Amino acid sequence: MAGLLLRIMISGFKLDWTLISPVYCKLRWYGLQFGVLTSFACTCLAAIDQYMCTNARLEWGQWSTADVAHRLIIIMTITCLLHGVPYLIYFNLVRAPIAGEISCTSDNLAFRQYHTYGYLIILADAPLIMTCIFGLLAHNNVHQLAHRTVPLVNVL
Template sequence: MINNSSTDFVISLKYNHLSQQFTKYFGVILYIVCFFGTMMNVLTFMQRTYQRRACTLYLLVASICDLIHLNFGPLSNILQYGFDYDWTINSNAFCKLKSYIVFVFTVLSATLTTIASADRYVLSSRKTARWKLSTRSIALRCILFSIVFWIVFAIPVIFCSIRLNHSSHNEQLICSNSSQQISCLLLQIIYTCIFNGFLPPLVMLYFGILTCTNARHLRHRTLSASARIRQINYQLTLMLILQTIKSSFASLPFSVFNCYLLITLNLKKSPLYQAKENLVNQVVYLLFWSNYTSFFVYVYSSDIFRYQCLRAIKKLTCRFYRGQQRQLYYHRSELRYLTANASIIEEKYKPSQIL
């Protein structure tokens, strides 16, 4: 028994070390990729070509939410599990605030992306009365309502988030939902498994299937529009359909495993079993991050998006180059002025003679 328990302990340490190294190296690379892609989404959807469409307005705000979430959720996870650095500053108040922000922006991004999928279905519908729902004014109202709704609805997260010991990490304190009380357990099931897991990809799949069904009608209906508008609408629909498929593969394993953790919460588990669970948890959590790689899906599926992306990069490069040139011009002008008026300046600031 002693040999078996000691062997299990050694193996559990190896699993924990593997989990830490996996989070440290793969997590850092994935964070950089997601951060770059999200930034490019924001810059691209701000281009004039996309500004008048309700769908891209949803995707723009969703990308901004992703950018905020990346720096509160995944980044803290990398620092916590990969580098043993707790950035909650040993404060329960900061832990509660961080958990609240992470949940609000995560679920808000998923909500807006789902509404964008519904918007594509509305535009592909044969009922012309539905087309009026796809306008910027209605999009702004939906975005505002979603923000207010989730800010209010997520308040219970604050009360259930505390710092607790994590048995798979040498009793290290982490910021999480304790799930000890029935109310917090139900909250974890509703928020993590449903709102952040099953519901968004399933709803997006539903609207994606309906949009594909109406795709032929969409092409016939848009023949009266210009070729440019027809191409933009078609490629936006394709972008969201591919994003829906990717989100399903990314979110569903995360939801299933979290449901499993909640079901087996009160079961006694050995350190080795907990170490294996922790490794799987880190893998599905990092897989969930692939929701924030939508930029590469958009680049692959839309040549208009690629063109607008390159255009955004060129604009940034030109602004940076012009700023450097302007600063260099000011320095040269100042140098020429000092050189031309050296004698006057020297006489003006010459120390007075003491008689």
């Protein structure tokens, strides 16, 4: 809803809050990275859970419980919340030296490189890759379910 509200304000009223308020600039980037990482992590955990449920090894299926899922979600949420703290510190309203325009970005070169290479390429893409891998493995497990069923024996 915050992203939609921002788009409505920019497109409809020509008012960009990220260029006016340093607090909104920081919170927008914090919320964006938190939302992306949390949703990708939950999707990845769901694919891993599906793989564990459909696996032939029964001990792997025992890890697929609601209690384990709740703990993993809490751990991932706290991790994503803590990961966003540098976004609250390093993102500011910065005036471009040549054009003189204000933008909501980081003026710290090391953090910008981390954001580009560490966050966008590794942290945002790794859960998607893992989701695809575990999704394919779960799909393979489901196709093998027919071969693992025990036939009923009719005893007279």
